Amino acid sequence: MSDRRKRLHELLLTLINKESDFELIEGDSNDLTTIYSDKDSEILSKVIERNRKIIKKYQALVRTAVTLDALMDSENEENYKFN
DSSP states (O other): OOHHHHHHHHHHHHHHHHOTTOOOOOOOGGGGGSOOOHHHHHHHHHHHHHHHHHHHHHHHHHHHHHHHHHHHHHHHHHHTOOO
16 A cells, blocks of 8 residues: 555544544345335435435545645645755
8 A cells, every 4th residue: 555545544534533423324235126115215215315415424534634635745845845
C-alpha cells in the first residue's frame, strides 16, 4: 500500500471514529427476491432511502479525508520551498 493510500485510510478511520452515530447499510438480498405487498414495498422503499443517505454520508467522509490529505500535501510542499 502506498504512503498516500495508508494516510487516506488512517484519516478515514479517524473520521469514522469521530462519528457518534455511524450507521451501517442495511440489507438482505434474500428479501429482494420475494414478492412484496404494498406495505412491504413501502418498508423496502424506506430501507433503500435510508441506505442512500448512509452512502452519501460515507461519500462525504471520503471526500473530507481526501481534502485533508491534499491540504497536508500542500502544507508539506510549502514548508520545503526554498527561495
